[in-house]
Amino acid sequence: MHRKHQDVVFALVGIVALMVAVLTFLTLFVNMAVDGLPRLDWHFFTSFPSRRATQAGILSAWVGSTLVMLVTAFFAVPLGVASGIYLEEYARKSWVTDLIEINITNLAGVPSIVYGLLALGLFVYQFGLGQSILSAGLTLALLILPVVIVATREAIRSIPQVIREGSYALGATRWQTVRYHILPYSSAGILTGIIIGMARAIGETAPIITIGALTFIAFLPPAPLKAEPPFVSFDWLMSPFTVMPIQMFNWTSRPEAAFQDNAAAAGFVLVFMTLAMNGLAIWLRYRLRRNIKW
């Protein structure tokens, strides 16, 4: 009966392999929590980086990350959703459509550091945007564009054809169908994709280092709101900046253990944020799958 034993043995091997992956992740998380949690207090979030490890904080890093994410979302969301809508609802079968589709698949496989080189050559020097929040936001927007497009397409594709036919039968145009039926019904799926894309963008280090972001920033970008008219200011877009993963990189590469504890604390915040975002996306998808009955 030793053929049957094979099944049991493989099931065990499978569980061991799963455990290797999951336990490594747990070790990583616990290890970082043990080293980093003692450093996590109010002071850590409200202080600039410093030459003294115990006084250093992540204020400029989290503000920088937030602003870069705003720019990224501002460009990636409309462009990605519009591309997805075009490819699913408008595009006819032609070589241009084929080209766009193959291209999106390929872009998803381009290493992130190559986007950094693109941004360095194009945004920083050719367009003269410099090593600014705007350059970084645009870079990450291009990076997550395939994620948003693919999610949008999948969400739209799951809407049954009868919905469209019903809308057309009532005399709606194509855009009216998209605007009042396709977009509302696919919004949760699209949102899932956007969250996953943003979670990826927030942890990206290599492309932002490549455009030449500074690693030591002890000031904040100009505030977006002002007391005197016109009350809003976009000076912050052109400001030098740093982001959470770069701050963590900077602290990790220092030899002093005290700075490495700071790195652990920053890493803990970073992992917590990406996990929370991914968790939210997974939960959204789960609810979506349960609730939809066409």
Add this chain to the structure above:
Amino acid sequence: MAKATAALHGTAYLASRRARHIRERLIEVLLFFAALISVVTTVAIVYVLVKESVVFFEQVPLRDFLTDRQWTPLFDDAHFGIVVLLSGTLTSSFVALAVAIPLGTIIAIYLSEFAPYRLREMVKPVLEMLGGVPTIVYGYFALLFVTPLLQKVMPGLPGFNLLSAGLVMGIMIIPYVSSISEDAMRAVPMALREGSYAMGATRFQTATRVVVPAAFSGIASAYILGISRAVGETMILAVAGGMQPNLTFNPLEPAATITAYIVQVALGDLPHGSVGYQTIFAAGLTLMLFTLACNLAGHVLRKRFREAY
């Protein structure tokens, strides 16, 4: 009178129809341009990499770039042998794939063919999150946890080495390999498995001799994706692999990869337009060609081994 009103209504109707038509066309054109952005991105990537590399290759002959065995672009006696960086990239990728491909495949087979439904639904999101952890965090883990751990077993291991970076990178890649392979295996129709069971095969025999061959084209794309992730991975290597160019295929040594070199240059203050600045574009172009070759190979494999049911 009634006729006149009808005619009036008719023209108004036609005008509004025309306006509607124009608006529809306009929206379609706008959406089309949004979709075109992705093509523009690719063109821009190729343009930037090629433009800067052309300037680079005017000063450094392609022959030297491919055959020189030293990489010292910032020294007075400059050498530009990409083989040095490529050796680091290949060695670390090899270690990573030696972890990710077997473990990822086993996990995929287990989840698709053996695991109970509840376990699979629980484990999949966890694996997905594993792939979502920022790579700088994995870099920290490799340098400050895995390397000291390995040093206890191998006392001579240097603080920076490709082994620990590669191992951690392998763990990071597991979810990519396992989730795509699993999707491919689950797409294999039940009838094939039932046929196999009816012939008296066990689960393990069915999995390895029926399901895996049937899903091979999907599994191959998973491997290819894993390879291009390993080759393009940056932060784990920049943190834990060391930044010294070193022509070696020994994972126990420190060595810079193509990506780590780009980070190192970007962290420094190289003037725009210098040879040092252009080297990163030549290195980037090499990387891009390498991943492109992977993607093409994946495409061919998929076509070749596609099984349609």
